[in-house]
Amino acid sequence: MPTGVHLRDARQQLFDAAERVLLRDGPNGLTSRAVTDEAGCAKGVLHRHFADFDAFLTDLVLDRAAQLEAQADELRESAGAGTVTGNLTAALSTLFGPIPVAIIPLITFRDELRTRLRHARPGGGIAILAEATTAISAYLAAERERGRIAADADIDSLTLSLVGGGHLLFTDRDDPGRPTTEAVERFVTAAVAAVQRRPV
Known part of the structure; x- marks a missing residue:
């Protein structure tokens, strides 16, 4: 057979x-x-x-989350170059690419998968979003060190705004397809306007 x-x-x-x-x-x-x-x-x-299908899904999510780590490194290394808004716009478009955006509801809908992810790694229960949060936070901290983000900027709150708003921007859409670069840039510009030390 x-x-x-x-x-x-x-x-x-x-x-x-x-x-x-x-x-x-x-x-x-x-x-x-x-x-x-x-x-x-x-x-x-x-x-x-794989022991079972949830074990397969756990490894799938962790594998794809690990791929985002390399993109997070690239974002952190871009600190001080280009513009803050440009770097963040490109980062959100990558971090919320089609595959990560498709994986997030999979994690949300499968309780056993979330449980296994939490046991596999810290913050694993919200893998993908956790990777995006880590990447954006590290980048903003690096820009703050370089003086392009205000020294008193609340990095944690700004990160949550960018990741949460970015997630909605890429997933909660009436029209098919992804948001335009211009739409993402408008969102980022508004989010970081209060903490930029100089025009970017």
């Missing part, structure tokens, strides 16, 4: 397949059968690599 194609890197191919299903069908359409069908392999392949 055929069992589908052989997967050279089964974990990565299953993760990629899950992303495609998630983007196309949303969290409710993401099942183990949908993932293995999308990957073109037998259902048993997933269970050979």
